[in-house]
Amino acid sequence: MAQSTDQSTVTQPQLKPGWDGIVSDWSSDQRSFKTASWHKAMMWIFLLSDTFVFGTFLLSYMTARMSTAIPWPNPSEVFALHVGGINFPLLLIAIMTFVLISSSGTMVMAVNYGYRKNRKMTVLFLLVTAFLGATFVGMQAFEWTKLISEGVRPWGNPWGASQFGASFFMITGFHGTHVTLGVIFLLIVARKVWRGDYDVGRRGFFTSRRGQYESVEVMGLYWHFVDLVWVFIFAFFYLW
Amino acid sequence: MERTETYDETLNDAAQQADFEDDDSLHQHHPLKVYFIVWGWLFILSAASYFVDYIGLQGYLRWTLILIFMVAKAGLIMAIFMHMKWERPALNYAILLPPIAILVFVAIMALESDYTILTRLTYFGTDG
Numbered sequence: 001m002a003q004s005t006d007q008s009t010v011t012q013p014q015l016k017p018g019w020d021g022i023v024s025d026w027s028s029d030q031r032s033f034k035t036a037s038w039h040k041a042m043m044w045i046f047l048l049s050d051t052f053v054f055g056t057f058l059l060s061y062m063t064a065r066m067s068t069a070i071p072w073p074n075p076s077e078v079f080a081l082h083v084g085g086i087n088f089p090l091l092l093i094a095i096m097t098f099v100l101i102s103s104s105g106t107m108v109m110a111v112n113y114g115y116r117k118n119r120k121m122t123v124l125f126l127l128v129t130a131f132l133g134a135t136f137v138g139m140q141a142f143e144w145t146k147l148i149s150e151g152v153r154p155w156g157n158p159w160g161a162s163q164f165g166a167s168f169f170m171i172t173g174f175h176g177t178h179v180t181l182g183v184i185f186l187l188i189v190a191r192k193v194w195r196g197d198y199d200v201g202r203r204g205f206f207t208s209r210r211g212q213y214e215s216v217e218v219m220g221l222y223w224h225f226v227d228l229v230w231v232f233i234f235a236f237f238y239l240w
Numbered sequence: 241m242e243r244t245e246t247y248d249e250t251l252n253d254a255a256q257q258a259d260f261e262d263d264d265s266l267h268q269h270h271p272l273k274v275y276f277i278v279w280g281w282l283f284i285l286s287a288a289s290y291f292v293d294y295i296g297l298q299g300y301l302r303w304t305l306i307l308i309f310m311v312a313k314a315g316l317i318m319a320i321f322m323h324m325k326w327e328r329p330a331l332n333y334a335i336l337l338p339p340i341a342i343l344v345f346v347a348i349m350a351l352e353s354d355y356t357i358l359t360r361l362t363y364f365g366t367d368g
């Protein structure tokens with residue numbers, strides 16, 4: 001730590017606003033993301049790569065649906081639910097959407113309480129988020145079971161174009177996997193907050209970097225991204 | 241060579257130290273009110289897109305409304321919940337510009353799909 005005066009130049013660079021800022025950030029020495037830690041920047045770049053995964057899934061679904069001469073099954077009817085003798089179109093999907101949006105809201109609360117160093121509330125909201133995520137996966141499992149029992153397969157279905165099943169299982173399956181992984185990591189982060197790892201800067205088991213409350217925010221980035229992907233799936237697969 | 245390594249190590253230490261020490265100016269710490277407002281809007285927009293299906297709108301009106309609600313929701317989530325509004329533009333553009341390649345791909349595959357379905361209708365009737 002002989003060059004401790006360097007710290008001020010590392011952590012507080014001269015920042016310009018607007019387009020000048022973009023140019024000077026990107027053409028500067030050492031790092032382009034001046035205010036975002038590498039932890040956060042790397043999560044963003046991972047999410048960008050994930051965007052391409054889901055983007056190409058939706059793209060191949062579009063190609064399949066546009067190029068088939070056989071009518072596409074009507075999602076409004078396929079995903080309808082009978083409640084008390086009345087047929088509600090897309091009811092389960094709508095509930096799943098609201099559950100996921102609620103979980104995004106509770107995640108935001110967890111991040112906020114994390115930066116306030118309120119461990120109890122942070123853990124509480126992380127657990128609520130994980131619970132809502134698990135609920136979402138549970139409803140998705142119910143939906144898959146229902147469709148499979150009705151005869152939907154990746155290679156065919158009773159209502160129309162056979163590509164419907166392949167698109168459905170691939171897209172919702174990949175999204176459900178992301179939610180499941182998110183729930184697991186939410187529980188891990190909740191445990192770390194509960195134990196006080198981020199207060200004492202305890203080193204993590206994988207990267208041996210010091211734990212900090214920013215980890216909750218980075219976890220939140222992943223979770224909001226899962227919600228974000230669902231917004232697109234909801235619009236393009238279920239509503240289109 | 242040796243000198244460079246020490247310099248790098250010092251920088252790394254300083255960066256890690258800076259990461260660990262809580263510098264409030266670098267952290268995303270905002271009043272709760274804005275989150276509640278966005279949360280409410282996300283519910284409203286989701287309900288609106290569900291009602292597009294519920295009342296059975298069809299054609300271009302349906303597609304336009306679905307896209308408007310979708311983009312609004314995505315924008316709110318990224319700007320507020322994911323804090324892009326408060327990040328440096330250098331990061332935001334690095335994340336937001338590359339997906340344009342997907343949109344180009346979409347345009348290419350839409351043209352390709354048109355060609356495929358025309359071929360199928362011409363040579364296979366409606367059985368393709």
